[in-house]
Amino acid sequence: MPQLSYYCKSTSCERKNYLKVKSNNRFELQQEIGNEVKRNGFFCGTYAVTHINRLHLEIGKWVMVMTLITCVILSALLFIVGWISTVTFTIPIWFYFDQQKRANLFNKTMISRH
């Protein structure tokens, strides 16, 4: 599940708020939640309207953790078999970069404001 973040509009707060969504791009997101996020800040409770163009897709920490775990497990398995290859690291890292690419694409795409 993609995790979106945006900054609190209260100048005394400006902390990151998170929002979990199903959408993988901003156009789907617009269908899912509309043009704006209307919410009270998680930390200070300041009510703010945030346009969805200001939402930023972040790769969850678990993706990084899973990548590392997969590297370790694959290495251990292949070590037992006696076959170590760069593929061991390439596959999980490729997966990680794929996630990164999706996030970048999401963040680059802006919907037009009317």
Ligand SMILES: [Zn+2]
């Ligand atoms: Zn706040």
